[in-house]
Amino acid sequence: MKKLAMLAAACICLMQISVTGVFAEEKTIQIGALYPISGNLALMGEESWRGAEIARILRNRQGGVAGKQIVFRQGDASTNSAARSETERMIEQDKVKAILGTYASSRCMVASEVAARKDIFYFELGAIANAITQRGYKTVWRTCPTSLDFCRGQVNFIINWLAPTLGKKANEIKVGIAHEDGEYGTSVANSFATLAKKTGLQIVSVEAYSNTSNDLSSVIFRLRKAAPDIVVAVSSSQDAILLSRQANELGLNIPIMGTGGGHSFQSFADGLGPQANGVLNVDFTQYHVNTKYTPGLEEFVKLYQETFKHFPRAGSSLANFMGANVIFNILEKTGGSFDPEKIRKVAMAMDIQPGHTATGWGVKFDKEGQNVRAECLVTQWRDGKLVTVWPKKFAVMEPILVK
Amino acid sequence: MDFYIQVLISGLLLGGIYALISIGLNLIFGVVRILNFAHGELVMLAMYGTFWLYKLYDLDPYLSLVVVLPAMFLFGVVLQRFILQPVLTTSGVMKMFTTVGISILMQNLALILWKGDFRAVQTFYSMSTIKFSGLIISIPRLVAFGAALLSIILLYLFLKYTYVGKALRAIVEDHATARLMGITVERHYLLAFGLGALFSALGGTLMMPFSSVYPTIGGPFTALAFVIVVLGGLGSMGGTFLAGLFIGVIEAFAGTFVSPGLKEAIYFVIFLLVLMVRPQGLFGMGRGTEEIGLK
Numbered sequence: 047m048k049k050l051a052m053l054a055a056a057c058i059c060l061m062q063i064s065v066t067g068v069f070a071e072e073k074t075i076q077i078g079a080l081y082p083i084s085g086n087l088a089l090m091g092e093e094s095w096r097g098a099e100i101a102r103i104l105r106n107r108q109g110g111v112a113g114k115q116i117v118f119r120q121g122d123a124s125t126n127s128a129a130r131s132e133t134e135r136m137i138e139q140d141k142v143k144a145i146l147g148t149y150a151s152s153r154c155m156v157a158s159e160v161a162a163r164k165d166i167f168y169f170e171l172g173a174i175a176n177a178i179t180q181r182g183y184k185t186v187w188r189t190c191p192t193s194l195d196f197c198r199g200q201v202n203f204i205i206n207w208l209a210p211t212l213g214k215k216a217n218e219i220k221v222g223i224a225h226e227d228g229e230y231g232t233s234v235a236n237s238f239a240t241l242a243k244k245t246g247l248q249i250v251s252v253e254a255y256s257n258t259s260n261d262l263s264s265v266i267f268r269l270r271k272a273a274p275d276i277v278v279a280v281s282s283s284q285d286a287i288l289l290s291r292q293a294n295e296l297g298l299n300i301p302i303m304g305t306g307g308g309h310s311f312q313s314f315a316d317g318l319g320p321q322a323n324g325v326l327n328v329d330f331t332q333y334h335v336n337t338k339y340t341p342g343l344e345e346f347v348k349l350y351q352e353t354f355k356h357f358p359r360a361g362s363s364l365a366n367f368m369g370a371n372v373i374f375n376i377l378e379k380t381g382g383s384f385d386p387e388k389i390r391k392v393a394m395a396m397d398i399q400p401g402h403t404a405t406g407w408g409v410k411f412d413k414e415g416q417n418v419r420a421e422c423l424v425t426q427w428r429d430g431k432l433v434t435v436w437p438k439k440f441a442v443m444e445p446i447l448v449k
Numbered sequence: 450m451d452f453y454i455q456v457l458i459s460g461l462l463l464g465g466i467y468a469l470i471s472i473g474l475n476l477i478f479g480v481v482r483i484l485n486f487a488h489g490e491l492v493m494l495a496m497y498g499t500f501w502l503y504k505l506y507d508l509d510p511y512l513s514l515v516v517v518l519p520a521m522f523l524f525g526v527v528l529q530r531f532i533l534q535p536v537l538t539t540s541g542v543m544k545m546f547t548t549v550g551i552s553i554l555m556q557n558l559a560l561i562l563w564k565g566d567f568r569a570v571q572t573f574y575s576m577s578t579i580k581f582s583g584l585i586i587s588i589p590r591l592v593a594f595g596a597a598l599l600s601i602i603l604l605y606l607f608l609k610y611t612y613v614g615k616a617l618r619a620i621v622e623d624h625a626t627a628r629l630m631g632i633t634v635e636r637h638y639l640l641a642f643g644l645g646a647l648f649s650a651l652g653g654t655l656m657m658p659f660s661s662v663y664p665t666i667g668g669p670f671t672a673l674a675f676v677i678v679v680l681g682g683l684g685s686m687g688g689t690f691l692a693g694l695f696i697g698v699i700e701a702f703a704g705t706f707v708s709p710g711l712k713e714a715i716y717f718v719i720f721l722l723v724l725m726v727r728p729q730g731l732f733g734m735g736r737g738t739e740e741i742g743l744k
Contacts, residue, residue, distance in 0.1 A: 086665070089565045227710045254710040258669045260466075260660055263459040264704025264712065267452070284567035284661035291659060294576050295587045296459075308567075317569030317661055321576065 074117045075110070075382055077373075078136040078145035080157055085124035087150050093359050094149040094172045097366030100349050105374050112382035116374065121145075123153040133160040143384035144169065146373060149362060151175035152229065158186045167389060171369030172330075172362050175233065179416040185386060187393065187415040189369035190330065191407075191422050196305055197238040199328040199422035200278060201245055203303075203436050203445075208276060211447055217246040222274035222300070224265050224281075224289060226257035231280040234305050238278055250274050257285045265289070266296045276301050281308035287317045294321055299449040301326060303424075310360060315430045322427040324448025326435075330361040331405040332425050334433040336440050342371075342404035368405040372396075372417075406440055451583050456705050457698060458586060464697020465594030466656060468690045470670055471677040472600055473648035479621045479684040480641035483533060484545050487552040488674055489667025491646050494555065495521050495653030496662035497563060503570045503657075510570055510657045511592075517654050518647050525646025526639050533642070534635065552667070559664035569661040576659075589658040596655055600648060601690045608686070617641060621684040676720045679730050688732030 079098055082091035102116050110116055119140040121132035129148070136142045137160075144167035148154040151173040158168040162183035170178055170188040174196065179188050205216045212219070221242055225231035232254065239249050251272035253265045262285065269277055277300050279289055286308030293302065303326040308314060310329045315322040337343050346367050350358050358364065376396070380388040393411050400408040400419055408419030424436035426445055435445035474488045498517045502508040508516075528551070536547050579586045608614035616637055619627040628634045653662075677696055681688030696716050704712035723731065 086560070086565055088560075254708070255704075256710065256713060258666075259709075259713075260656075260666075260669070261459075261463045261700070261704075262709070263463070264456075264701055265709045267456060267459075267705045268709070271452075284569075284663055284666075287567070287569055287661050291576060295578055295659075296455075296585055311566065313566050313568060313661075317567070317571060319571040319575075 073114060075112070075114045075377065076117050076119055076140065076142050078121055078133070078140065078142040078147075079118040080121040080123050080129065080132060080136070080145055080147035080153075081149055082123045082129075082153060083120075084122055087153075088124070090360060090362055091123070091149045094147075094362045094366045096350065096354060096358075097346075097363030097368075098146060098171065098370040100346060100353065100363070101367045101370035101374065103353070104345075104349060105371070111374050111377045112380075114382055121147075123148055123150070123157060126152055126156050129153040129157040130160055133157040137161065137164055137166050143167065144373070144377075146171055146370060148173050149366075151178065154178055158183065162186055165386060167384065167386075169369065169373050171366045176237070179414045182414075184390070184415070187411065187417075189372050189407075189409070189417045189420065190365050191420040192416065193234045194237050194241070195420060196234060196328055196422045197241045199424055199436075200238060200303060200305070201241050201247065203326075203328070203424045204242075204247060204276060205245060207436060207445060208301075208447075212275060214275070217248070219276070220248045220250045220272070220274040222251040222253070222269045222272050222277045223249065224253045224255065224262075224269065224277055224279045226280060226282050226285055227254040228257060228282065230282055230307065231257070234280045235278075238280075238305075255285070257282045259285070260288070262288050262292050263296060266292050266298050269293075269300070270296070270298050274300060276303055278303050278305065279309065280305045283308045283311075286311075286314050290318055290321060290325060301447060301449055303327065306330070310425075310432065312359065312432075315427050315432075323429065324446055325427045326445070327425045327427070327432065328422050329425060330365040331407070331423055331440070332361040332432050332434060333358060333364070334425075334431055334442055335406070335423070336434070336442055339401045339439055340404055340406040341402065342368075346404050364405055368403050368407065371403070372409055401439070455584055456701050458584060460698035460701030461694055462587065462590040462594050462697070463701060464694035465597040466590065466652065466693075467673060467677055467697050468693025469593060469597035469600065469655065470649060470652040471674040471681075471689050471693055472597075472604065472686060473645035473652070474671075474674040475678045475681070475683065475686065475689045476604075476617075476641050476648070477645035478678055480617055481529070481533070481537075481638045482624070483537075484541070484548060484675075485645075486545065486548040486671055487528075487555060487667075488645075488649060489670035489672075490552050490555040490559075491521065491525070491649040491667075492653040492656075492670050493559065493662060493664065493667040494524070495650035496657055496660075496666065497559065497568075498650075499654045499657045500568050500570055500662055504568075510572065510654055514651070514654055517650050521650035522643040522647040526643040528646070529639050529642035534638070537638075552671070556664050556667065563664065565664060567661040567663040570657050572658050574658060587659065589655070593652075593655040596651060597690065597693070600651065601686050604648075604686050613637070613640065618684065676716065680720060680723055682730030682732040685730070685732040688730060692731065 081095040106115050119142050121136050123129035146169040149172045154170050154173040161168040162185050168186045174193045176192045209216050209219050223235050225235035255265050306329040309327040376392050379392045396409050398409040410419045412418050423434050423440050425432045426435045433443045434440045477485050499510050499513045502513040577588045616632045677692045681692030699716045700712045703715040
């Protein structure tokens, strides 16, 4: 009898919890947050999530979206198959109507497809593969730049700064490419080569290498033979350090320009020391940037430091912060509604000029759902810091030529 | 011509490092007859050890050998005694899975403890070079090459002239008969594994001045060391050294004159060809060594 009474009490408690659960959901807006937070992409995946999380905290302090508090339902896209199953779980069990994420392009491709088939919105805030918004899904949107934008950033810089600095015309500039032979390196290198050829730059050497290689001397020898004016490197991790070290050892005195990835990590400068000085890079907006052009950046860094007790580890958190804010703004205007037509209408009507968000990017979506005002900035390692040097409106220092 | 010599020098220096990493595997592989898939992880652990001694105590990578080598010897002995010894009498597949398990465990522990970030030390000699008549030789790579050569000579003398060395060679040739002759096989296994770990650590530490470390760095080293050991022949230290140099030079020339992306593929093709023609390796010794420890 006593047992029965306890069982009944337990049942009543459970019912209470589920009732309050349902009640709580009505007062909140539930959004899925899908990032690789374990596995080999965890470091940057978690950093990206932190950006969206800061945006959520900040917005909730200001009263939330359409009077409701925002709640993230967490998903872990540790592998491609996990990205698929986590997306299904968030949609079926957590009943989310929109998902944001993902940092890694391969995870996003899988997850956004699952979401699109169920008519659930997928907002990509950090993955750059061109194809993400080119598959004709009406519910997939992206706020950050694409890999083509990375290459545009590089080509613009080479034509408008490097060529005049070397006293050459754009069509006299010779470019060497060294890239890791995975999906990331190959696709970015191909985009760059296509764009560079269109603008008249000469591609004199394209070297693919394995990013697990512990010796890149053969890449250096081949580049030395081709004698380019600049080497564009697409390195995913430690290969960035190895390339610079061996270039230095073997007398390849040519400026190197990275493409995010391994060239953006603080460990690149820590590992190379003074030799990192002058290495160029193109990436999302970083923290040493003209803050007049990136309103909200300082507030973001302050809240980030309060929450996570240290300085942001990479620009990807800032990009996710910016993107999450764009989504919250859209939902604010739809009155918290996830109606596809309403969201599409509000998003397409959005028109923010560059220089008015925390990353400095403007917001204008094309019909594929890509933010065409997102752009990549050229940075340069100077005394252990990645400072913005191009375009001029973002720059805090003049670029220098270090061979 | 200078260009070809420069590529040859780069290849030889690279080969020296490969040989250094492979000596340890040859000992473990030859004596204990275990396919140690965690070999690269031993190198990784030593590299992290060197990195943290540098980062926390400002200890130069070369000086840190005093700490890293004995620590890794001990680690090897413990690994052999408590994890591998109990499975020694089981099937080859079982032993293989055990070392694969150790490899996965070590990789993930490194990922949890030290994150996926790549880490490098920064010394004044990291990028120092000797230059003469247009040729460039990296000093830390030369040091690693010299250490490989010295290690091979010392190990050769040890195996040739000491009682323990002779016992180890006897075990390589035929461990059952060695046991009948009164050699304490298990105890020598401990020594062989400890020494194997020690030489891997030597390779790892000497690489730190010019290389970075991250949790998954070991995998490629394991594959490479297997190729070199089998190519050179089980139990033959000189064979390992020559095979290391051979692979290094092939890699440098294939990378420079064919394509950097294909250099691994090319030396694997050569490896397969050698296996087909001479399965016991170029300098292999001992009956049954071509069966690569699967018995």
